[in-house]
Amino acid sequence: MSAQPHERVDYVDPGDRVIAQGGRAAGAPAGLLRRYAATVCTDHAGRVLLYRRTASAPVYPDHYDVLVGGAVRAGEEYRAAALRELREELGWAAAPGLTEAYRLRVDDPHGACFLTVHRWRADRAPRPDPAEIAWCGFVMPLAVLTGGYTPLVPAGEAAVRRLFPL
Template sequence: MRLRCVVMQTRRVTHEQVDHVDPGDRVVAQGRRTDAPPAGLLRRYAATVCSDHAGRVLLYRRTPTVRTYPDHYDVLVGGAVRTGEEYLAAALRELREELGWTAAPGIAEAYRVRVDDPHGACFLTVHRWVADRPPRPDPREIAWCGFVAPLTVMTGGYTPMVPAGAEAVRRLFPL
């Protein structure tokens, strides 16, 4: 199965430095976020699937200004792992930047997978967290968000949907 790894595109990406990794997920080079990785190397992304205590998943709609999948629905809140940053630290930073959550007690890695990104191959590490307070979405990045039943997402209740987000719901909320 081929997945696409998608993250939020923001105004700050032109100066971000990111690590590039080999197929074993070992850091071997650095570069600007906007530059393609050297041949044979991959990008790293961290994302979180958030749910509430009722078992609903946080779904959001991407803004029309993002480069990849504009106006699509997604459950993966995340972005590029910066140079020297661990996956978990990147996931926590993205939750803070995109949803205003300054802490995420109990967040844990759910899975890591190598996927195809519209801009090249990447490692995507998906975390899971049960939210203990409502989000405060950044309107530059999130057009709408709310907690919805995972089954509604899996059965096509929200379209268009980012493929990697749809796969995350299938993996994390089995029927």
Template structure:
């Protein structure tokens, strides 16, 4: 998603109140939404990826959250499924497991985290993902690559510690 795309701006209770460009919610004292998915293979290993070095936020950082902003009126679940198709080239049925308000480099957001089982053969978008691998959650917790996106690490700890 680019800054030119329109997203929902939401209040402190995650109720839509306006629309505008991504990155513009904070200037209005509002939040934006993010739908993300933690992906596991059939063996229960987590997908870990390294963001593109050209990413505008957290370039070249590792993460476990595949996602982005829902389009205006789009549900978190629909956005999560769309992002999996766009970034990994897979169709999956994400299941929401967590929704929390958190800070980001462009302002506060509501983050809906999903889980989905995906195949290990992926067609990643190289504009988004520089490299990827699968690893057991305990192994990732014991040896987290650096640098790692802070919110992705918080989710990792919350779901798998």
């Protein structure tokens, strides 16, 4: 879901401990980080869900990505945020078997953040929100890296390399 000016988020210290809360649009206070949750979805054949962001996306417009997700809201856990984003962006109201794959600190266009990546094997077709997703489909992981899907969001490319060693 696109950032709302009134949306509140937690800001954390380098140990991922909540220190402050504030409006998402205001940006993180000095020395603190944002938190993001994302999911890499696969299908029964081991293909990964690849999507193209809309031209109006505030970050990485018209880029391809495999990470479905967004900001963790104030008081929300990473897993709950990942489930909310799957519902908002792809119409999946539930994701049984969703598991955390890894968490790391990354730099994104908004500054340093913690990114928690989950994995989920989809058991039904997505219903993408056209305000968020211009196109989506399941492709083989190798095709994400070599199939001409450019430009590719850097964190999504890193997730494919980490989760699907080639």
